[in-house]
Amino acid sequence: MDFLNTIFTFPTVVFTTLLLIVIGFWLIALLGFADIDMLEGDVEIEADGGGDSIMQMGFGGVPLTISISLVVLLSWIASFYAHQLFAYALGDGVMFYVLGGAMMLGCFVVSIPLTAMLVRPLRRFFDSKETASKNDFIGLECVIATSKVNPYFGQAKVQFQGTEQLIEVRSEEEGMFSLGDTGLLIEHDVAKNSYLIVEKPW
Template sequence: MDFLNTIFTFPTVVFTTLLLIVIVFWLIALLGFADIDMLEGDVELEADGGGSFFQMGFGGVPLTISISLVVLISWVTSFYAHKLFAYALGDGVMFYLLGSAMMLGCFVASIPLTALLIKPLRRFFDSKETASKNDFIGLECVIATSKVNSQFGQAKVQFQGTEQLIEVRADEEGLFALGDVALLIEHYPNKNSYLVVEKPW
């Protein structure tokens, strides 16, 4: 009860709410209804403009992973800070002012810690980042989601001895289901995805 009281009390409750959202997202992603690279387009725009995430060393992994780690670390640090310094927060308006300052401090502290944790993860995404997008054109892929349409879809493709998960799109809905084999024929740079069609043979 003490644990639940802490995580559902301001300021930790803010990060608890965000953490619950992150957990729900990853559950949906595991079911194949969400893409871990869904924010990649925004990441590329930030990179071109010298965005803050890249300046802090968050590049090289999907933004969804970076955000998830920031939320998780913020929640952990906020929980322990709340436990240790609850007596110093005071009452009334001061409680919310000092609580907000504690929340902001936990968030700021989570950023360099997340950047540090991301470094060993980058190698798992290197092959995808370094491979030329056009190298996949003409290759066969296996559909990895329950459906593929003009807005959603993922597939697994074998490239240089490794299996990679890529974003795919189809002009018509209902052509593909989980496990179907398709052909990659075009790359959409603005969407970072590939057009797939049925195999002609």
């Protein structure tokens, strides 16, 4: 009961809720209804917009869903033990939420470098698979999934080993492709994690 009371009391309850969402996601992924790389496109769009990518925190090399899951898990563990040790210092009323919020923020900040350390040894398990799949896409046809493709934006669907994957694509000329058009993948840009496409020569 003491354990349940802690995890479902502020501030730990915030991380408990996030952890339940993470567990739900991985259960769905295990059933095959979600892709662990589903957030990679969002990060790429953010990077194209000039914003700081979450990869700069040291999370690169593994799927973003794994990094986020580890951040939530470590934040929850840190919050649980901090809550147990310092619950007496949170006080009452407004101060309870002020100090609780500060504790929650501190746990989150601590979890980020710890996650970066944990994902480092995991990168070798994803690098070879990622490189192989990206190289295998070269020469395949793709179907444009966005209203336009230009040097800075575009997505397309490609059939690979019996599955349909959504990838980032770019075109050197604007207006060449629109929704539903077919293109040919000719080059992969590692820095932007996108493919250069051209019109099919046949």
